[in-house]
Amino acid sequence: MDRLFSIAIALAGVAAGLLIATGHVADVAVPLIFAVAAAAGWRLQHRDWRSEP
Structure with a gap:
């Protein structure tokens, strides 16, 4: 479960970064x-x- 939260947080951060970049x-x-x-x-x-x- 810890790994799932870490992955979800990282993916949300990447998504936010990509949206800002575009x-x-x-x-x-x-x-x-x-x-x-x-x-x-x-x-x-x-x-x-x-x-x-």
């Missing part, structure tokens, strides 16, 4: 939002919730 700046919002949300979710999922005294 001049479709307005279409970048969806892949960019997906990449940021996926990265945040992945980061929260792997956060160590235990606190040491």
Whole structure:
């Protein structure tokens, strides 16, 4: 599952980059939002919730 999130984040970033390169700046919002949300979710999922005294 970790690898799937990493691949999805990378693909969304590549899609956003390609859209910017082709001049479709307005279409970048969806892949960019997906990449940021996926990265945040992945980061929260792997956060160590235990606190040491």
